[in-house]
Amino acid sequence: VGKLYSIGVDIGGSKTAALFVDEDGEMLAESSFPTDSGDGYEGFLKRLLEVLERAFAGGTKPAGIGIAAAAQVSRSGNGILDAPNLCFSHVPVCADVEKAVGVPACIENDVNAAALGEYSVRDNPREPFLAVFVGTGVGAGIIVDGRIYHGFGGYAGEIGHIPVEPLGAVCGCGARGCLEAYAGGVGIGRRAAAAVGYGRAPILADLLGVALVSALNLLAPGTLVLGGGVLDAYPNMAEVAGAYAKSEALPLIAADLIVERSSLGPRAAALGAAKLVASKRSA
Numbered sequence: 001v002g003k004l005y006s007i008g009v010d011i012g013g014s015k016t017a018a019l020f021v022d023e024d025g026e027m028l029a030e031s032s033f034p035t036d037s038g039d040g041y042e043g044f045l046k047r048l049l050e051v052l053e054r055a056f057a058g059g060t061k062p063a064g065i066g067i068a069a070a071a072q073v074s075r076s077g078n079g080i081l082d083a084p085n086l087c088f089s090h091v092p093v094c095a096d097v098e099k100a101v102g103v104p105a106c107i108e109n110d111v112n113a114a115a116l117g118e119y120s121v122r123d124n125p126r127e128p129f130l131a132v133f134v135g136t137g138v139g140a141g142i143i144v145d146g147r148i149y150h151g152f153g154g155y156a157g158e159i160g161h162i163p164v165e166p167l168g169a170v171c172g173c174g175a176r177g178c179l180e181a182y183a184g185g186v187g188i189g190r191r192a193a194a195a196v197g198y199g200r201a202p203i204l205a206d207l208l209g210v211a212l213v214s215a216l217n218l219l220a221p222g223t224l225v226l227g228g229g230v231l232d233a234y235p236n237m238a239e240v241a242g243a244y245a246k247s248e249a250l251p252l253i254a255a256d257l258i259v260e261r262s263s264l265g266p267r268a269a270a271l272g273a274a275k276l277v278a279s280k281r282s283a
């Protein structure tokens with residue numbers, strides 16, 4: 001068994017998970033607790049610090065702590081900005097953790113972290129590496145040269161807001177016809193209800209496939225990974241969408257594309273967060 005090297009923390013809407021890994025990225029242990037126990041950020045921080053301090057009780061402190069959050073995060077890496085899915089927002093969680101435990105902490109959006117996690121468990125993954133996650137929301141992470149590609153302002157990978165139906169359903173972002181309005185966890189409920197009304201089957205996999213074609217033709221990735229809670233629960237949807245995308249993308253782009261399912265499932269973001277520590281240190 002290796003020595004504790006880094007800790008990846010995944011702050012989700014209902015649950016926060018901590019993953020303890022060694023130098024080789026092998027998982028040593030994991031722990032989780034409810035994100036919201038009705039006591040806000042103070043209570044959350046207290047529970048998180050308890051988990052971290054228990055891990056340090058053996059005497060070893062890690063090189064760093066990576067935090068993934070279902071939130072917009074500060075590009076300077078200090079904390080959580082807007083977080084509609086969390087019970088707190090605008091909190092300097094990295095600074096608070098660093099101050100309390102004396103270990104450097106960094107933060108990343110959970111989808112980007114999950115993409116890094118999926119990337120890190122593959123041998124020589126082909127790049128660009130595109131990982132698309134369909135859960136409550138729909139998002140993608142892009143890895144280039146072993147690092148998360150953020151785009152100019154930090155918001156690359158918003159595949160959930162690629163329109164798939166002109167003048168379609170209004171999305172949470174305010175635009176019409178976004179993929180996320182149909183294929184995310186929230187959209188699926190609405191879509192299923194509409195399908196019953198119109199007497200036709202939901203075509204979620206098709207809409208996801210259509211958005212994937214756009215992403216593939218623009219980015220020409222070497223690897224496409226499909227994951228997230230919805231696709232893990234409905235593997236057929238991933239199969240259909242992946243096959244559609246590969247057959248409809250430009251043949252020269254599709255020819256060398258590897259399409260795979262997520263191999264980490266719900267642990268992807270926490271493992272990616274743990275990997276973030278090593279990638280920051282080598283930067």
Ligand SMILES: [Zn+2]
Nearest residue numbers: 161171173178
């Ligand atoms: Zn949208």
